[in-house]
Amino acid sequence: NAGVMQNPRHLVRRRGQEARLRCSPMKGHSHVYWYRQLPEEGLKFMVYLQKENIIDESGMPKERFSAEFPKEGPSILRIQQVVRGDSAAYFCASSASGTEIYGYTFGSGTRLTVV
Amino acid sequence: AQSVTQPDIHITVSEGASLELRCNYSYGATPYLFWYVQSPGQGLQLLLKYFSGDTLVQGIKGFEAEFKRSQSSFNLRKPSVHWSDAAEYFCAVGSFGNEKLTFGTGTRLTIIP
Numbered sequence: 001n002a003g004v005m006q007n008p009r010h011l012v013r014r015r016g017q018e019a020r021l022r023c024s025p026m027k028g029h030s031h032v033y034w035y036r037q038l039p040e041e042g043l044k045f046m047v048y049l050q051k052e053n054i055i056d057e058s059g060m061p062k063e064r065f066s067a068e069f070p071k072e073g074p075s076i077l078r079i080q081q082v083v084r085g086d087s088a089a090y091f092c093a094s095s096a097s098g099t100e101i102y103g104y105t106f107g108s109g110t111r112l113t114v115v
Numbered sequence: 116a117q118s119v120t121q122p123d124i125h126i127t128v129s130e131g132a133s134l135e136l137r138c139n140y141s142y143g144a145t146p147y148l149f150w151y152v153q154s155p156g157q158g159l160q161l162l163l164k165y166f167s168g169d170t171l172v173q174g175i176k177g178f179e180a181e182f183k184r185s186q187s188s189f190n191l192r193k194p195s196v197h198w199s200d201a202a203e204y205f206c207a208v209g210s211f212g213n214e215k216l217t218f219g220t221g222t223r224l225t226i227i228p
Contacts, residue, residue, distance in 0.1 A: 004158075006158075033214065035218075040220075042205055042219050042220045042221050043159075043216075043218040045216065045217070048214045055214065056214055056215065058215075091159065106151075106158040107158050108156075108157055109157075109158050111156075
């Protein structure tokens with residue numbers, strides 16, 4: 001098991017384009033979390049998903065951002081009509097139980113650059 | 116609302132010297148506390164975590180942290196740093212039943228020969 005896999009590692013988009021970030025959790029993990037790291041800042045929670053359900057999206061911007069975790073396939077974080085301020089590192093984490101008792105396992109992130 | 120403060124943005128330490136990275140938290144419930152390390156261009160790796168019990172927690176790579184409830188602190192320590200410890204270190208807080216972790220802004224550690 002290679003751990004939490006995120007792709008692409010780097011993504012460049014022009015303003016107004018769509019960005020799709022993918023996250024495959026560790027084998028046996030059914031809980032996925034997305035965090036965003038802006039330059040010189042810590043990670044900020046965006047959304048928590050289980051298979052086919054959004055559990056907590058309190059950290060998601062109200063517009064242009066959406067996330068899904070289908071029954072089959074990876075979790076997708078979608079950013080529509082990207083703007084320069086969306087440039088950041090986006091990290092996905094997964095867990096088996098849905099509590100921090102076991103701790104998250106983070107992926108290596110997707111670094112989005114909007115030009 | 117929960118919050119985490121890492122007062123030191125950047126710390127420089129000589130190789131072989133001891134290290135202490137500070138972390139203060141604000142949280143109404145019993146906190147779960149974590150330290151993560153991030154190497155350049157990489158994801159976050161869990162160093163150690165505290166849930167309950169012994170307030171001195173041992174982690175990987177020779178790190179330890181001590182939970183002090185009276186000071187709302189969870190400082191990270193290492194008796195002798197190695198050049199490979201150069202990285203960004205993040206303290207985080209959560210609690211049982213709350214799926215969100217709140218992270219501090221990080222401390223960048225530089226090691227000099």
